[in-house]
Amino acid sequence: MRLSVKAEEVATFYGRMLDHEYTTKEVFRKNFFNDWRKEMTAEEREVIKSLDKCDFTEIHRYFVDKAAARRVLTREEKQKLKEEAEKLQQEFGYCILDGHREKIGNFKTEPPGLFRGRGDHPKMGMLKRRVMPEDVVINCSRDSKIPKPPAGHQWKEVRSDNTVMWLAAWTESIQNSIKYVMLNPCSKLKGEKAWQKFETARRLRGFVDEIRSQYRADWKSQEMKTRQRAVALYFIDKLALRAGNEKEDGEAADTVGCCSLRVEHVQLHPEADGCQHVVEFDFPGKDSIRYYNRVPVEKPVYKNLQLFMKNKDPQDDLFDRLTTTSLNKHLHELMDGLTAKVFRTYNASVTLQEQLRALTRAEDSIAAKILSYNRANRAVAILCNHQRATSSTFEKSMQNLQTKIQVKKEQVAEARAELRKARAEHKAQGDGKSGSVLEKKRRLLEKLQEQLAWLSVQATDKEENKQVALSTSKLNYLDPRISIAWCKRFRVPVEKIYSKTQRERFAWALAMAGEDFEF
DNA sequence: GTCTGGACTTAGGATTGTGGTT
């Protein structure tokens, strides 16, 4: 069936996703079909009444072929595409801020498509509309070269607000929230903000002992509200839980954080795993990532939880007298600039520093030091519950690595035998030629042993990292100055820890952290 | 207090780039 242009475009959004799990989900299909029908002409709507009877395979094949065609382009053609993208980046990807040319993060508006909400999102599959110039607000100084809208179009508004960071904004059609064009993390402005964030977290170090003893005292408060706040704060501090703002139901997936925990998300065990007073957490957190943890807690916490759960239904709020606003208000009184999320930053960075101290040995090889670093990083990622899906190729690539290790082991054994032989020969002949052969064999063995060590480090790292995502903590929670100081102290090239973009993002830290930086 | 809109950070998955192997 030949479709009208509008209906066809929306059909292609679905067709190109055909091999994605989304298209098997009832909610996705229902929302898509509903929005698709809105784009149809009256005649089309007459004919197309059931998604089950629509066949998108031709559309799907078109995109598969297109992707394949892209893959087989010649080197020159690929080079040309790259240059075109670079030209676009140069023209639109930068702005002038306070007289400096700064890289923009997202300089393109988001293309139209089908909304891909995470978890059980009630709006998945809905049509995300194309952004038109008429939707876009431009923010730049009055005396600057104001960007021109495309021919025949106008901006929604041009304003000059120097109290905000965004350069352009539009309202997105799914949640009616605002999307922004902002600077790249390598920009001076973003760098300063990150630095400020870590400085706030460092300041918490000076207050944390006092705060901890206070919330312990508050576990026995007369006021229910204070007790709830004190137990919640304990979780935020000890378990690095997120604040947990309330969400409008029906608008997003059902996920929770600390303050929004419900009775159904915790189970109390008087005794478990050989410990007393164990709390079992099981709830969907941000991005619907499961948080599952069994932790022994101090007795007053346990008793309080029993009290908070008494006479409540599973769906009731655990902390019914607590909101993120009231918690943060309390935190503000304890320290200037203190909010719930500062505890995550603080505990993440402190954990990294402690773990690095405990794990690194000066006499280790660079490879072993990097494994230690990754393990320290991993401790943080586990604390913050940063997960990733196990890649579909994990088992296979692990197997490949094991094979490589086996081959390398055999090579080492062989090299060792040859070295022995060369040594015997040199002893018998004692001339310069047999001496240089001996030296060569010795070097070969050394090199192979090094390679073997590196491979087995990789294998250990890989296995331990199967379901743990290190990048989120590395980019957002770990004060980069800790890592840089560690690199300097233990003579590890910083490129082994931070990629090029990461070094640009953390340029501010590279410039200021010496080897004795302490968080 | 409570609600809402706004601005910003944090997050995992998707896509792209790279370097080694076949």
Place this chain on the structure above:
DNA sequence: AACCACAATCCTAAGTCCAGAC
């Protein structure tokens, strides 16, 4: 040159937190 695996980067959803209105 084609292919593959992994790392790096991009994308944008989903959080946090604040200010202002009532």
